[in-house]
Amino acid sequence: MITVSSLQAAAQRRIIADCFARTGLTLEQLWLRYFALGGDVSEADLAAYLRGVLPLPRIQRDMVAHAVNERLDELSGAQRVPYSREVGEDSRPRGLLAALVGLLDGAQRVSPERLPAIVAAAGRALDLELTVYLADYEQRQLFPLNGESASGRVALPIETSTAGRAYRHVGTELTEEPSGPRLWATLLDGDERMGVLEIEAVADADLHDPALRTRCQWIASLSGHLIAAAMRYGDGLDMTRRRRRRGPTAELLWQNLPPSTAATGDFVVAGGVEPAYDVRGATFDYALSETTAWLAIFDAGRDTVSSGLAVSAALAAYRSARREGQDLRGQESAVDKALSAQFGDGTTVRGTLAEVDLTEGTLRHLEAGGEPPLVLGTGHEPATVDSARRPPFGDGGPRRIETARLRAGDLLALHTEGLTRARAAVGERFALADSLDAVAEHVPPEIVRRVLDAAKSHCRSGFTGDAGLLIARWPGPR
Template sequence: MTSLPAEEQRRIVAACFARTGLTLKQLWLRYFALGGDVGELELDAFLQGLTTLPRIQRDMVAHAVNERLDEVTGTRRAPYSTVTGEDTVPRGPLAALVGLLAGARRAPPERLPAVIAAASRALGLDVTVYLADDNQRLLMPFLTEEAAERVPLAIDITTAGSAYQHSGSVLTEEQDEPRLWMTLLNGDERLGVLELVPGSEADLRDPALRDQCRWLATLSGQLIASATRYGDGLDVVRRRHRRGPAAELLWQNLPPLTAATRTVVVAGGLEPAYDVRGAAFDYALSESTAWLAIFDAGRDTGSASLAVSTALAAYRSARREGLGLRGQEAAVDKALSARFGDAVPVRGTLAELNLADGGLRCLEAGREPPLVLGGGHGPSIMDEGCRPPFGEGSPARIATTWLRPGDLLVLHTEGLSGARAAGGERFAFADCVDQNRGQVLPETARRVLQAAKSHCGNTFSGDAVLLLARWSGPL
């Protein structure tokens, strides 16, 4: 490190201050908030070169100027008294982390793949971002100048898809060109994959580098998920067909498709992805409890999406007020009755799982009671808590049972379990879930929905919604 002469620092700081648009008083207030201890007149004299300030005070003035420059231009120009030499410029993992975080700040969503690619070069890697399409059948490349010739990759038959299915990584070496496929994660939710190709000095077989690639994928996934909330640039890559207003409304009301705590994993999905009209799911996880819900108003009325959105909002409001199943049920009934009367029946299921002991309480309004599947027993149906659709009839008796560690709770709509082939053959829903429950939970949900879609030729008589929860047992 080298020291910048005091007068040289003062001259550059004063020039930078002139570009901030701040008045002297505004600059002094910022400087004072940082801990500065000279008055406004002394600060003015310093900027004009009439007096000097101690090193720490000069650096506080520089920092106050830089904060404003960050707000205005995103570029820091005012120097500090100590200049970092080239030998201490961050390299490797630190440079990648700094590059990723700094590059993502104020970046529009569509810029993030380029930011991720630039950060990865500090690890000696070239990276391409692939995002899963809304149907979870293809991995769509985000095309940049470096990845202009990439094509979509099928999840079910490619190496990249294998990494996505298992929420892990796959290393390949084809024609002496190693390549690592790493799942792009937001927590436990799969967003896509990263394709990582090493430069001349990087070795993808190095365990330390593999760990760095894993946190790169995780942090990149979190940045992408965050950016998707304030722009459409990434969503248009994932979207392969038009969504109507009803589907757009329902998708925007969904929570992430996957979430987890130390004792429970939740995963869901719905079909037809681009034409869902009147069904949705919701959940909330805490240290002690998992709350789950599905709502289904059918596909036959123009108000179905509004009715389901009303039920979902009433349920969330009651849940967030700390109300239990009875309070949630009453809130949904009241909201639907006030808005729709009995014109739009909404079926669904409300469930509450105690994560300390596996105690499960459910009530079901309609015709599709929850299933419980376990390793040592066949499917069991919780059909004791059935009542008429929400907004109609009287409260149901709450069904109770106890889950064993590893048990899978299955909530679903009739559109899924009642899917039929062209010849009338009904989809073997429970068997399909049972056959695929050895996968990571979001993959179980994906495979069941894909199987139902194939069975009925993507011609669902009702919206197909699936919500799974696996309890691993108490800590």
């Protein structure tokens, strides 16, 4: 049976033979050029191929074609012989590959404001209409990014909308509407939630197809990564996320924060700060490796003009020591020295440093004037690891390193004093342990969102201190 591919190979051979006749090369000279390119058939077999007696594999045909083309370039500068992929074959990517390639190619050297159009163009390769929504910094609403597909669309509440449910559960949600089905997929940068992707079918695309929904999740993840990358070199997308002005101190602290969520197969961590647009003295940090998770939270209060600078200095000193391989004692010393050297006026920062051995779940932590860590898990009551107060950073020691053992699935919470001291109008403090226990079944970033939102509601956004929260979950040994 004669196949399309065999007809293409025959057409390519005829063109090679015709062009070879115009090169002025002998068969031996052509074979030497072909051999230098890595060809592995003999001169006799090459002659048989040119006569149409002996077929060659695709890669060998293309090397012969290239040898002929090199000679034609020397003579006229024109490439005359087609390669295998050019003979009756459209090599352009299609379907999912076309969508992913379109996203990657389109995002190269593009202004951030152009990304919604790039995402929409990628969707057309799958017969889909895509619209990007980003979450605001308080994680209350999802706002559509400007673009053709965003016309007429409005902000959607995270707590009550279908789009918000996809965001809260880090998955996809399908709704049936008069105009047809609509799919919502979470936009992710790694494990950090950026927003959601609204997906509508065009032509014959079937959003009920599980395979298509999986492709949509891939598109959403890649889109989220590209959006996060673009935010680092432009403000156009970030302006959609912020709904209020930030002062210089809040801007500095937000720029120094790590991604709000990160995960490996052995650990998940998420953090947040409130008030989101007026944080003045709280920050957090973390680092994950194959064997260890490092966590830190710092609080310099809100009452002095130097709070933001002090907590930033503590964070920078901690990161520097950690990245040099220093242990908890080395990190502690680095923060103390940095505060003394840069301020020298008794400026202090409260905080907690911790590390978790991911192979056994051993928790080591050093507390400096702040709130002790809180551990919650199945089968036991919430408990603090240590309740003794220690001197804050910048005030010298001594401080003890405490050790505890996490159990599989345990939730570890590091937090600032401003969270537990958030008060209702009647003076009642925010019950952090109860709030954590009520939402513990959720993924860590959703726990952080819900707890901070509950604290904000409890004190009616009247925080007297910055509320910082860092949540981690250890699933247990592999």
